Amino acid sequence: MGTWREDCSHPATALHGIGSGAEVPGGIGFISIDASAAWPTRIARCATRPSHLHRRQGIRSQPVDHRASARLAHAIFRLRPVRSPGAPGSEPEETSHPARCGQRCFCRARRVLRVSDIHGTVSARIRIRGWTRSGAAGPLAASVGLIPRVVPLCEAWAAVPWLAVMLVGTLRAARALPHYALCLARPTNHLVEVSLELTPQTEQLVLALPSWTPGSYLIRDYVGKLERLQVRQDRSNCPITRLGKQRWAVRCDPGTPLSIRYGVMATELSVRTSHITAEHAFLCPASLALRVEGLEQQHHTISLSGYPEAWSVFTALDPCPTPRGEGFGADCYDRLIDCPIELGPHPSETIDVDGVPHRWVSWGSGLEPHLAALRVHLPRICRTAAAVMGTPLVSSAYLFVTHLSEDGYGGLEHRDCTVLAYGRRRLGKPEGYRHFLQLVAHEYFHQWNGKRLSPLAFDPIDYDRETLTASLWFVEGVTSYVDQLIPLWAGITSREHYLEDLGQDISRYLDTPGRHIQTLEDASREAWVKLYRRDRFxxxxxxxxxxxxxxxxxxxxxxxxxxGSSLPTVLRTLWQRFGHVEAGYSEADLRRAFVAEEPGLEPRLASWVSGLDELPLADYLQRVGLRLEPAGCPRPFTGLGLRSSPAGLEVKRVQRDSPGAAAGLLPADLLIARDNLRLREPEAFNAGLRSGCPIQLLIARADQVFSCPLVPGEEHHSSHRLVCCDEADADQRALRETWLSATALGLQYLGRGRESPAGSDGKQLSQSGRVS
Incomplete structure (x- = not known):
């Protein structure tokens, strides 16, 4: 897990390692030190960007007194940082990436530390134990030892006072570790009782509840569900001062345990909010876990109680002992927030993918007919997603939580898990299972693009306010593009289905007038106030x-x-430079990565991302022998979107500058009649329309009924489709084959024999595993 580097310029040793308790030649451990932080010798932390590392979960932070650690290291070793040999400029050294291991380990950009002023016969070891992938053994398990091989007795005794200071700091930090005790004993009241327990080390604590959860860019003000906040210490209440809508200051006595108690209403069912009923509980930590400012990098634990014995707990958190018995642990607050918890008597299944367990948990019925197909398709999707990035699977274990409801749709990515919401009605449609797999692929691919390879603006995560970035188009747009290709490249869906889905997306784009108003960069920056706050206009x-x-x-x-290049090539380049070491990228970094592959792309990329020009879709599709053509019969343009409702034919959309807008129609209007004939279906409204010929509409709006004329415009196609050009030349066909085949990724799924369980619609899977 670690690498060893001898510093030839000095008789002492420079140590270079990756994770806690790494093994190195000769059985000697390592000291892993952040050499450029304010206190440069933080145990088990090393990265080129220390501020970045403190907010990531790759190297686990230890509950020790960092100031004592610094004094110890400076006093004994007189450490000074030097750049790793061979690292150009400020770029991190390239290292091999371990695919998986028992412990959580990640290759990071590193600094090599030179140990100076030590006799050549002396070597040192500081070994940190207790934080493994399977769980935390507790803060006192973090043991620190200085072990000289050959050292005069006086020099060995000189280290004892500093080790004592380190031990005291460790014990103090251990008592300060936050623990959340969640009681779910009142599910019919939809209430979660929370007790946050810790021992403060200062006279004032500042508490804050997040306003949003990463991956969902909307201020949700979770504090609106919080109630009855009180803080007790030594059998008395501590004074609380409200600093803002979601922040509080608490006066307390240092060194005395205290308990922060409050309730949270869990009434909203979504992938980003908490929901508890007698059937299940879904806990979104951002809506439940108060943050103790200053302790974000400490180890956090959580325990659950009050739920029925028949229920099971499903989470990506690490099992570990807690002050209230068995529970779960997170190496920092960010990690805690990134791990939702599902509870219930749910069926679950573990699917092995190249040695990595992928656990599937479903709440709600509807997926049962598709489970046999899912067992075949899920490993293919996972392997194909990794192949796109050119890496092994990056999680040592992964969890899928699926909520099946009548009409739900959506998902939220996390580092080692995802939560999916999908509707039974959708699954019942011929294309429903195919679109479900695309949703699975989308959220799974976010392990790379979005979680580990992420914009610099989210480093650190500011839970209190909006974080603006122009790169959401890359995080979500690239992932949306790839999520349709992954099932195709995995040999699950056909090229015809892929082109059908792509044609529908192009139709939606061409039917959105806002593409002439808002640039792609602005759409990313304004997600907080526009995309996630949509209305009918x-x-x-x-x-x-x-x-x-x-x-x-x-x-x-x-x-x-x-x-001669491809988008996966750029993704792999960005992964090696940023995602591999989990360093955030800027908008300029993205553009440089694309331009490095093809310099002529620079003005085009600027136009597509920062401009309002129409995308040259037809020109580029022609390069692969495809043609975009209108689908269906043209209809006179009215600019109205209609749907049937129990109350009648409802207007759900009125396009700007359309005949419908000129007639004064508004969303939510009910169309009662057209030319004195009753309207109930959109087809009845569209039948017999002619361009330029007025029609008379009877409208119901609120408690009023009135009539108005509408003059349809020119004939208009509202949908398009992609078709293969018969006249395509050999080069165009070859380029299309390269684009749509999996061979470029090193995959051979297409045409490969597979077992044939029942497909998504009751049909058999073909020999290639494709739904036929």
Whole structure:
């Protein structure tokens, strides 16, 4: 797990390691030190960007007194940092990436430390134990030892006072570790009782509840569900001062344990909020866990009680002992927030993918007919996602939590798990299972693009306010583009289905007037106030960075492929430079990565991302022998979106500058009649429309009924489809084959024999494992 480097310029040894308790030649451990932080010798922390490391979960922070650690290291070793040999400029040294191991270990950008002023016969070891992938053994298990091989007795005794200081700091920090005790004994009241227990080391604590959860860019003000906050210490209440809508200051006595108690209403079912009923509980930590400012990098534990014995707990947190018995641990607050918890008597299944357990948990019925197919398809999706990035699987274990409801749809990515919401009605449609697999692929691919390879703006995560970045189009748009290709490259869906889905997305884009109003960069920056706050007029003024980002990714991929490269090549380059070491990238970094592959791409990328020009979709699709053509019969343009409802034919959308807008129609209007004939279905409204010929509508709006004329515009196609051009030449066909085949990823799924369990619609899977 570690690497060993001898510093030839000095008789002492420079140590270079990756994780806690790494093994090195000769059985000698390592000291892992952040050499550029304010206190440079933090145990078990080493990275080129210390501020970045403190907020990531790759190297686990230890509950020790860092000031004591610094004094110890400086006093004994007189450490001074030097750049790793061979590292150009400020770039991190390239190292091999371990695929998986028992302990959580990640290759990081490192600094090598030179141990000076020590006799050549002396070597030192500081070994940190107790923090492994299987769980934390507790803060007191972090033992520190200085072990000289050959050292005069006086020099050995000189280290004792510093080791004593270190031990005292460790014990103090251990008592300060936050522990959350969650009681679910009142599910019919939808209430979670929380007790946050710790021993403060200062006279004042500042508490804060997050306003949002990473991956969902909307201020949700979780504090609105919090109630009855009180702090007790030594059988008395501590004074609480409210500093803001979600922040409090607590006066307390240092060194005395205290308990912070409050309740949280868990009433909203979504992938980003907490929900508890008599059937199940879904706990979103961002809505439940108060943050203790200053302790974010300490180890956090959580225990659960009050739930029925028949229930099981499903989470990506590490099992570990807690002050209240068995529970779960997180190496820092960020990690805790990134691990939702599902409880219930749910069926679950573990699917092995290249030695990595992938656990599947479902709440709600509807997926049972598809489980046999899912057992075959899920490993393919996982392997294909990793192949796109050119890496092994990056999680040592992964959890899928699925909520099946009547009409749900969505997902939220996490580092080692995802939560999916999907509707039974969707699954019942012919394309429902295919789109479900695309959702699975989307959230799974976020392990790379979004969680480990992420914008610099999210480093650190500011839970209190909006974080603006222009790169959400890359995080979500590229992932949306890839999520349709992964099932295709995995040999699960056909090229015809892929082109059908892509054509529908292009149709939605062309039917969104907001593409002429909002740039892709602005769509990313304004996600907090627009995309996640949509109304019935949103399509007139904004464009989704998911949708346009997907189509820009298509153009980038086709452009690069026509020049001998590809979008996966750029993703792999970014992964090696940023994702591999979990360093955030800037918007300029993204552009440089694309331009490095093809310099002529620079003005095009700027136009597509920062401009309002129409995307040249037809031109680029022609390069691969595809043609975008109108689908269905043209209809006179009215600019109205209609749907049937129990109350009648409802207007759900009115496009800006359309005949419907000129007629004064508004969303939520009910169309009662057209030319004195009753309306109940959209087909009845569209039948017999002619361009330029007025029609008379009877409208119900609130408690009023009135009539108005509407003059349809020119004939208009609302949908498009992709078709293969018969006249495509050999080069175009070859480029299309390279784009749509999996061979470029090193995969051989297409045409490969597989077992044939029941497919998603009751049919058999073909020999290739594809739904036929």
């Amino acid at each position: 949103s399509d007139d003024a904004q464009i989704s960075y998911y949708l346009k980002g997907q189509l820009v990714s298509l153009l980038l991929d086709l452009h690069l492929r026509s020049h």
